[in-house]
Amino acid sequence: MIHTDGLTKRLGGRTVVSDVTFRCEPGTVTGFLGPNGAGKTTTMRMLVGLSEPDSSHAQVLGGRYRDLPNPGRRVGILLDASAQHAGRRGREALAVSAHTMGVPAQRVDAVLELVGLDEAAARQRVGKYSLGMRQRLGLAHALLGDPEVLILDEPANGLDPEGMRWMRGLLRTFADRGGTVLLSSHLLAEVEAVADRMMIISSGRIRAQGSSAELLTESRTIVEADDLAGLDAALHRAGLPTHPADGDRRLVEAEPEVVARVAMSEGVVLRRLAPAEGAGLERLFFELTTSGTSTPSTRTDSIHLEPRGATA
């Protein structure tokens, strides 16, 4: 379980993380999305006490991370896959940490096998590793202590499509067994398939968060009817915002099911009913993160985002 309430960090006079509030529950995978430099890494560093927040503090497993007696056994962290001594062999890098947290040496071989680093790779010095191998070593390191919580910064970075599929399976299994996962990415596609919940951060602020179902649900509908006036009237009475679209169509800010019910109850025959294309999370992500300092647009509200902090 991870919980923050108004986490804020200033660096060099600039607010890099501002009033960040979220909650990650056991059994869920939370995707932390945002462009590079949005504050994801700084937020994650504050979660694990490597960086001191200027206000508020993060809670991991019901207390501050630094108050955990043996944090490596409860929280697995991958913040930077390259943060290993280049002159140390892969297996030894894991063995040093296993030694520190009191994990038996066999566990090192087990996680190496799990992430697919073979004997030859384990004996190589980390300086010779490719980015993908470092990423796998980093994941092995995060899993080393058999933790309950995983905090992973850009774990898919450098993995090939097969590796990404493998990692998704791993995280899914971890969460299904009651683990809590927080993983960040600057690419929507990397987390979309595995995350139960998502948060989008840009310029240090959480712009949107909610369950993936909510965020991904198509909430705009293209509708066509012979009796356009009747349709407009019906939608107006139902209070659904409607915009004219190409041809004799209407773009309705509601889900197709809602529109269908309105049409049926008003006796309007529909010729076409379909989700609007190019909408959903991708558009939201793009809108929120490309304009830099922009505030959430009005459209954000139209796709049923939960208010910040009010998470289930």
Next chain:
Amino acid sequence: MTATTLVAPIRENTAGVHARPGLGRLVAVELRKMVDTRAGFWLQVAMVALTVVVVVVRLLVGDRADHTFQPVLDVGLQPSAVLLPILGILLVTSEWSQRSALVTFALVTVRSRVLGAKLIASLLRAVAMLAVSVAIVAVGVLVSSPGVEGTWSDAAPLIGQSAVNLTAGMVVGVALGAILLAPAPAIVLLLALPTSWFAVLSLPVFSDVAPWVDYARGLGQMTEYVMSATQWAQVGTSLVIWMVLPLLIGAWRVTRREVTA
């Protein structure tokens, strides 16, 4: 081997999950870190090899009557005296230059415990190196000049002083490393400091204070003769300035500095 058997918050092995890693374990980890990297490993191989070389050379040249314990020890400790502080520097700075601090301080959140473990590990490594050097010197002396009068005079106090020499030198390395947190400037400072400080102290104005603040000379004399009480006091004051003070500043730096990814 499947993910389900390994990735399990419902863990099979619960021993030690809520137990803070003890200082003994942290010291053992730091000793391990000194030898498990390429740089650390070869630095220590070099230390032993150079000790053998200088002892052999020292015993091959000069008068046989001159091959007593003290002059050979004086030479035989030089490789360790020069390289141990560098090992101390690397032990601290590599965490930052190689960014493994991210891992180290995530596993042990109380950073002063990590620094303390590094310090204790350094002391143990310096004492171990002393034992190796003394053994090499003793074997060399026994082989090359058995039965020379006064070979072993003052051996015990000289070994004791050598222990102070090597351990204090190594702690200076750890301290400089902790202040600068980068290997290159710390090593340059370590090597340049005694010489430049000596240049300043050789000004006539400083002739009275010089012995009290010159730690390099203070440590250097330890392998030459048995020191007087005054000389110990002088070494004490210079070590407060060049070892204790930097260590405190370094500890402050290490515990406060942001660990950036």
